[in-house]
Amino acid sequence: MPIQLDVQDATAAAIGDEHGLSQDALDNVLQRRVEVHSQIEAQRQAGKLGFLDLPDDEATVRAILSFADSVAGRFRNLVVLGIGGSALGPLVLHRALNHAEWNVMSDAERGGRPRFFLVDNVDPELLLGTLDVCPLSETLFVAVSKSGTTAETVAALRYVMPELKGRLGENWREHLVLITDPEKGWLRELVREHGLTGFPVPPNVGGRFSALSAVGLLPAALLGVNLLEVLAGADHARNLRKQDSHEQDWPYQLAAVHWLADTSKGKSVSVMMPYAQALKEFAEWYAQLWAESLGKSQDLDGTRLEDGRGQSVVKALGATDQHSQLQLLLEGPNRHLTTLLNVREMRRNAPVPAAESPAESIAYLDGHTFQAVLDAEFAGTRGALRHQRRPSVTLTLDRLSASELGELLMGYELATAVAGRLYHVDAFDQPAVELGKRLAKQILRGEEPRL
């Protein structure tokens, strides 16, 4: 069964008029669905929304599968050098679909797949710490930068390349793959100059929308993820916008509820709380996607906005954060819209054994499985939020399969495009990010920093 969305607990019927969405307001925005999707379709046809076309890029998928096949069993370590969207895509696929202790398992237990390391910060302890445990001769580096000029990734690559050449001689080329713009930038120059293996990031696919391009798929393939299933799920999600009814279009509904709750009910903070350890990093991926896409101070007509738009994103994890941020969500200011992600069937389960020394206070666990306890805690949190008149929506996945992950990622990317339309901002740029970069460059050049 595909992903299900339940928005009931965000409505006035469930939590009252002050904080819940009225059916009229919701109907109004749902009625704009055909119009919004046709705007998105027009952008897509103008070649601007490449992420929607990624499931059709069979040539890249074939090249990835062929490369993964050619190096099968060859490397003990995969180190991705990338930051932001270049890191979170591979991270979320790996963490959602592979074993919780992948890097600690034996080579045999991993089926000969490499361990996975991510260097997504310029902090020297991360790069050097990773290299401590990854002998170069056993390691494949995948450097990812769409522009080919990302400072953190370029710095890491400048460190790794001479190390590889020094230790491995002529063979160094086999230990480095670059994922970057098909034409330009320093990484592309390196591919040409040294005849390295390169994969493209389509120019019309932004970093935070690149999880289903080679950026996410190449590492995923090396780590044993079934790409075809991921892409089948993504294909399903992108076609939800063509359904006759909004009932089948969870990405649109999700965007509509978030936009309405923010702009009409002051729900300025979006809380992402999956009830699955393997989706912890999905919350990080979502934080980038939602915050960087919608946090804008200029609208689609080019008008400067007095105050900016966009929700803040709080990353949480069920059941863990019940013992952390939940107190604030239940009793703090009523400004949060919480998304609960529930997985019907975990990959495995176990009974909670009977306690040898029964204590009244813990007898309610008797006869249940861990999954049942987790489910009850999810239901308890959802009910407590409702009781406190705090809005929530629930997304239900049948299981953590490759196809459901593909649907989840593409669905959220589509929801973000829709939200951009509703907020009337460009969801595909990130103009302010340049400000800090410019200052950092001036400082490194020894210039007086000024904007």
Next chain:
Amino acid sequence: MPIQLDVQDATAAAIGDEHGLSQDALDNVLQRRVEVHSQIEAQRQAGKLGFLDLPDDEATVRAILSFADSVAGRFRNLVVLGIGGSALGPLVLHRALNHAEWNVMSDAERGGRPRFFLVDNVDPELLLGTLDVCPLSETLFVAVSKSGTTAETVAALRYVMPELKGRLGENWREHLVLITDPEKGWLRELVREHGLTGFPVPPNVGGRFSALSAVGLLPAALLGVNLLEVLAGADHARNLRKQDSHEQDWPYQLAAVHWLADTSKGKSVSVMMPYAQALKEFAEWYAQLWAESLGKSQDLDGTRLEDGRGQSVVKALGATDQHSQLQLLLEGPNRHLTTLLNVREMRRNAPVPAAESPAESIAYLDGHTFQAVLDAEFAGTRGALRHQRRPSVTLTLDRLSASELGELLMGYELATAVAGRLYHVDAFDQPAVELGKRLAKQILRGEEPRL
């Protein structure tokens, strides 16, 4: 040098009157310092704020060091079963002070110290996944629950105990340590019944304030952290409240700026953004501390508040989140107060080597170290926030040493106690957390869920 706080970029002088704090308002709250600290001192003397006394608990520290000594080299794996404050304390000390790839290093590289695993969720994949890589005969389990009745921890322990008995026979007792209330609860009963090694959580130390009790210190000692230095740093921090001038009292200043920015300038979201990979988990620890302590709907006089109090907490990481949430912080709604954590000297550093094929766009990295690039990015982000009139404060640590971590943790705990006074709420309870638990229990008992 101890930790330094710079609040300049949160003031009107730096970012203007609309979003910056006026000197008058800041002076007013700083003048309340002696009064607030005397309220806190009165609570402490009434025996209610045990966290402030933890650095004096020499008996527990000796017992911990003695136990750690007695099992040195004996276990390859340390598995902590705990959730919330029982998990985040040990996690933050370990991640801040140990190697970035601790669990992947060889036993020799770890100096015979165990690998570290944390089961802080009831998701079966986490517990079973951890057990997959931790053969029982090589593993020490440390179960932590202050009350001794925490559902998630009890469930994990009920699973692990029969496994240990079944596989290890009479020796099973040597593989389990319990940290819990000194008198009551199921875990304490187990200590008595089976003669297990137990350590106390003082009854007047709440879970989120327990990092410097046995909860944080026992795992830290097993992982090679210097407890005496941690506690010396904590002792320094708690005494800052006795300084003559607020200039030397960063915890008070920090609380004052956060409370003022929230209540007078609408900075409803506190962003924690350390510029150090090793402090990523510190942001998680802070999120629990700040959100669970201040997110309240009843004030200290027992009055129900129409809307709750407390800031939402956004976890970020420098430089990584410059490519994620920074766009929202710079151009989204001006509702964030960002705390930047800067470390003057990383444990190690490396030069960014010259690029063989120079490209104009990356030449500014030439001749710099990774630390210098990270520092420039920190300064760039700080400058960009100032330019955009978004308030920030900067905490500077000389290095990631055990004593600075102790100062950081105790300083933040003290700041939270101060903030509780300023918000006029009880920073030491978490009444709403019971709501969801009650529903979950009803569901597991097969009762109709109702509050």
